[in-house]
Amino acid sequence: MSSAPALPPLSSRHPVVIGALEALRAVLVLVLTVLVVALAAWFVAIAQLQPLSAVVRWAGTLLGAASGWELGIGLGLPPSLLTVGLMCVMTSALRRTRRALAANEQLVRAGTLPATRYAATVGMATCLGAIVLVLLLAGLLVGAGTLTLLGSARFIVVVSVPLLIACLGPERRGAPAGRWAQALFDLVATKAGDEWADALESALRVLRRVGLAVGIVAVLGLIVALATGWSSMAEAVSGYSRPTVAAVGLGFVQLLFLPTLLVITVSWLSGAGVHLSTAALATPFSSQAAVVPAVPVLAAVPVDTAAWGWAVLVVLPLAVGVATVGRSTWVEEVDWRVVVISAGLGFVCTAAAVLFAAGPIGPAGLETFGVPIGTAIATIGGAAGAGTAAGWGLSLLANRASADR
Numbered sequence: 001m002s003s004a005p006a007l008p009p010l011s012s013r014h015p016v017v018i019g020a021l022e023a024l025r026a027v028l029v030l031v032l033t034v035l036v037v038a039l040a041a042w043f044v045a046i047a048q049l050q051p052l053s054a055v056v057r058w059a060g061t062l063l064g065a066a067s068g069w070e071l072g073i074g075l076g077l078p079p080s081l082l083t084v085g086l087m088c089v090m091t092s093a094l095r096r097t098r099r100a101l102a103a104n105e106q107l108v109r110a111g112t113l114p115a116t117r118y119a120a121t122v123g124m125a126t127c128l129g130a131i132v133l134v135l136l137l138a139g140l141l142v143g144a145g146t147l148t149l150l151g152s153a154r155f156i157v158v159v160s161v162p163l164l165i166a167c168l169g170p171e172r173r174g175a176p177a178g179r180w181a182q183a184l185f186d187l188v189a190t191k192a193g194d195e196w197a198d199a200l201e202s203a204l205r206v207l208r209r210v211g212l213a214v215g216i217v218a219v220l221g222l223i224v225a226l227a228t229g230w231s232s233m234a235e236a237v238s239g240y241s242r243p244t245v246a247a248v249g250l251g252f253v254q255l256l257f258l259p260t261l262l263v264i265t266v267s268w269l270s271g272a273g274v275h276l277s278t279a280a281l282a283t284p285f286s287s288q289a290a291v292v293p294a295v296p297v298l299a300a301v302p303v304d305t306a307a308w309g310w311a312v313l314v315v316l317p318l319a320v321g322v323a324t325v326g327r328s329t330w331v332e333e334v335d336w337r338v339v340v341i342s343a344g345l346g347f348v349c350t351a352a353a354v355l356f357a358a359g360p361i362g363p364a365g366l367e368t369f370g371v372p373i374g375t376a377i378a379t380i381g382g383a384a385g386a387g388t389a390a391g392w393g394l395s396l397l398a399n400r401a402s403a404d405r
Contacts, residue, residue: 019126026093034059064139068154076359080259094166199337213323218262229300236299263357267371270379278365284309320387343385
């Protein structure tokens with residue numbers, strides 16, 4: 001007769017140990033990945049006779065760049081695709097910690113394990129703290145990261161977003177709100193009333209649809225820009241001594257900045273425009289002929305659109321309005337509270353995204369590059385809020401018109 005499997009030692013189920021082990025797994029994934037990339041770069045640059053110790057420094061710099069820090073080598077625009085990957089690894093580690101702590105709690109209730117005070121907080125804080133410590137050491141001490149206000153703001157976003165997703169998100173796709181999210185709704189209901197708690201829950205659903213709509217607009221806008229500016233992109237590549245090699249290499253680099261390109265597209269559509277250099281600000285309703293960096297995708301940015309540019313300003317509000325009340329079931333959950341909350345959250349999300357789409361990319365006029373942060377937050381967030389309010393207002397008018405018949 002087989003006996004029941006033995007439980008792991010109690011020490012291995014302590015919240016601190018659980019958080020530390022999950023952080024160790026995430027750190028190993030990150031460190032091994034950047035070391036492999038840095039080693040590959042060292043082999044490519046072996047003709048420059050770089051010492052092998054450069055691999056460690058390059059790996060730290062790569063982690064620092066992905067974490068949002070500005071680099072001491074004159075670069076301040078983070079490779080946003082790597083940043084998204086870093087945030088996904090952190091989110092996965094925190095979610096695993098949350099699930100392990102939930103299983104731990106069941107053992108505590110069954111009397112198998114002793115209770116630990118603030119177990120969930122201790123476990124999550126341990127996991128997050130260990131990962132953050134490694135990122136700080138790698139980016140600022142080992143790598144070429146520098147401590148700046150913009151870099152610090154980005155790093156806070158990199159740390160905060162995975163924590164919010166892991167703590168407030170559901171256990172799995174399609175599942176109801178988790179325990180901590182429900183506690184937040186209960187707190188809002190206690191302080192402000194049930195109407196505001198319900199409005200917050202509805203606003204989060206509206207915000208998810210609005211984000212998807214803005215993303216679709218950004219992808220379509222980028223595709224249109226690439227299609228219409230293909231000849232300009234080819235001309236930019238032809239200026240290199242080896243155009244084919246340059247096209248492949250620059251294509252890979254541009255892919256690392258894909259989320260940034262999408263934010264830049266949205267900023268241009270909102271009217272805020274994009275800084276191509278210190279002297280060149282491209283917007284939908286102004287023309288400029290300044291020299292821009294010889295990067296193919298930047299050659300696709302329209303620079304002479306004064307005749308028709310104002311028309312694109314309706315794209316974002318229209319898409320947001322459709323995402324807000326495009327279906328009858330969506331209309332039923334929208335009221336003025338939902339509009340206010342979703343508009344406020346829209347500004348917060350816009351600010352978080354815009355921070356990663358601006359920064360220097362070199363000297364000689366390239367100290368200013370990317371979206372104008374303040375203007376972009378105002379125009380993108382304002383367009384999203386206006387679209388949500390307009391969609392709700394038009395649904396009210398439609399309901400009133402049908403009731404009068």
